[in-house]
Amino acid sequence: MTYVDSWTQSDPLRRRLRRLTKGERREEAIDFLKLYHHELELPPADLEKRTRAVLAELQRTGSYTHTTAELSFGARVAWRNHANCIGRLYWKSLEVNDARDVTDPDEMALRVIAHLGKSTTSGARRSAITIFGPARDDRPTAYFDCHQLTQYAGYLRDDGVLGDPQNVEATRSAIALGWQPPATPSAFDLLPFVIRDATGPRRLYELPPGTVREVDIVHPTLPGIASLGLRWYTVPLVTDMILTIGGIDYPCAPFNGFYMATEIASRNFVDQARYNLLDRVGDAIGVDKADPYWKDRALTELNRAVLSSFNAAEAAIIDHHAASQQYIDFVRIEHALGRDVSGNWAWIVPPQASAACPVFHLPMTDHHDVPNFYRTRAIDGAALRSAKLTEQRGRTLRRVDRIKRRLRHWLRTRG
Template sequence: MTVIRDGVVLASAERGGRPSTPAHREQLADIDAAEDFLRAYHDAHPASGSLADRLAEVRAEIAGSGTYRHTAAELAYGARVALRDSGWCTSGVPWRRLKVRDLRGIRNAPAVAEECFEHLRSATHGGKIQPLVTVFAPDAPYRPGPRIWNEQVVRYAGYESADGTVLGDARYTGFTAAAQRLGWKPPTQRSKFDHLPLVVETASEGPQVFTLPRDVVHEVPLEHPELPWFVELGLRWHTVPLISNMRLLIGGISYPAAPFNTWFVGTEIGTRGLADENAYGVTRTVAARLGLDTRSERSLWRDRAIVEINRAVLFSFDSARVTVTDHHTEALHRLAWLRAGPRNGAHRPAFTLAKQAAHRARHGSPPCFEERAGRS
């Protein structure tokens, strides 16, 4: 019998139902991936010692326990490469010097939440956003690591009323309702920009909710360089995109909680967050204030309104001296990255997003540690 949770094999049992001996366990660590990664690491760090000795050491660890432990230097290198290749590595990020917070000893939910908040404090850096990666305990045979439900540590609640209207971010109505079922209490006076709680789940504790301390969230009120009425819309956005539900894979080891941040691309806020009808949907309101003809799509009123929303985002972040980049700069950066040549290797370090994790971040389900048994 094999027990699988959240797509990860956690234990294997023989026909009698008892765990098998270490030599016959399901190996969580892929030895081929481990060896490929270690060769790549030693190629990049030729002064790091004997590759042959390290390979022998790792093979012995996997044979005995089903997994192995990265050195601090290996972990940092793997996380940096994964972020560089993730699609979230914005231009200007010094990935080779990226700070990696090694917190692999942390497994319990309250400590994970507190360190996520500390990550936010450090990353905010007075508006000069500091890219960081925090790595919590990995999955290991019979001992899964913690999971974070939220798509980003800072996200805004969406409250759906009986008539279908939404106050706040419509993308997160399901997550908001799920957080309330878990015990989260929204502010008495609800607003369009209430911070969702952080939800951390472990196999032993289940899902727990943690309210974000006010001091960890830095926000920028939005205004427009030429339209005085724009500030009357009461729009704002948080400054650090701390991605929290992606799994970090390095050399056959899976780190299910490894939150990371760079800085925002303006359109991630203006187009995807504020303008999108499935999020805040302010495009029509802005178009009306601009006096645009919204009766026909051929007038391109949406495009014109979205441009002004994005101008407001960039202007406001620049005025607040908060790091942000624009989508044209990022497009050129991405093209240059692609032209630099293919990144070969099936076992390269990577941040990945499982379908269930993506669903959980929007709808608050399914739980991470729901057992599914199947015959081995």
């Protein structure tokens, strides 16, 4: 069922998109084409021909259209470049669904529901992305107006929040758009998702029964955790990230990976701004809170419960030690190929047993290379730029690049 709100004059998407000059868009397009042809070892004549065609299209329209092969390569490299993700070892296996021809919100909803359903039923550690149309200066585009396709409601009450506090505003909006919560609300009520269409109105879509698979969280030896009635959905499908490839932004590109157990156990269930369950978990397993390490034990057992529950349900998940080792393997492979790796230490290092994970001791730098993903230009989009990995550039040219980037950043911040 679809619910629609009234149109407003504001354009939230435009405030999030990167601001590129014609020269910057041209530069990113050329650098992307060089990277594409270099890594796929295509003939130089093909690069010259494709570059001429893209530059002519940019001159004529201010934009250009990626081929299906370029789109798939660009999405995979965007994942490879994204500094916040620990699970990039298998970036080449990203399944790319080209949905650029789909512009109707109802059809977009059907496509992403099918995406979620396929990822849910496979049970495999396979990441996928569905890419809808790019942002154009001459016309608006529809996009998802929610953080993830699957989210739990948060109901604000006099005694606090029932459910996920992160989603209190999303829950209020859903109700205002016509969603009816269950007669007896719970801490794990699935919210509908929202698409803002090209003319502004938001449309609300409820997930069909059976689309989302949830796992009840139980512990293999501590029955007290089962008494908490915890559960979580198996597939995180992120819908609010903007994909940028060669100077072209795709604001509607929902993608999924699979969970690391600490994301659910050490963050979603325990963060004070989320479910804030650490005290209740400690009570449920009978820890002595006079012990200074009771929180450590509660976190460890909750992680064990999440991991074992997902494994028992044959749902894709990974523990933080295995994920850390995979990231180390990814870095080694990339360095062997002569590529620098972008990494954000605060995102890569797991919140549980951090110093026991090899990534804790690994120096990291976010190079902000494109292609990439970003949320808004204010948070992480303005710093993105071409890496020029395929060029042999001397010290003087690299210094010129730095000066140009700083000048562009200064001009943007002034406006």
